[in-house]
Amino acid sequence: MKPLPWTESSIAPSGALEQQRIRVTHPFHPLAGQEFDLISRKRNWGEDRVFIVGQGGLTTSIPATWTDVDPPDPYVVVSAGRTAFRIQDLLALAGLLDSLQSRLPKEV
Secondary structure, three states, X not given: OOOOXXXXXXXXXXOOOOOXXXXXXXXXXXXXXXXEEEEEEEEEOOEEEEEEEOHHHOEEEEEHHHEOOOOOOHHHHHHOOOOOOOHHHHHHHHHHHHHHHHHOXXXX
């Protein structure tokens, strides 16, 4: 018998996750502040998403970054909202600007 090309069903709940409650933290999401049982977490629609049992018992997914499923970024916690940029983001921006500037024609 030929083995199947996958190891588990992509629609089956993940057994690796322990029962976990997550809170929607995105301030503009209609479910902001509400807690839900986490069903699974996977890459879907091109991003990291969490699957929850939403209103009316329907399964829905939202971006993981819109929840508290991950611990907060230590830099964001320490800065206490006083800065909009992280050091690695500023360094990446500086590198991008350098590469774009190197493409400009040299002045004579």
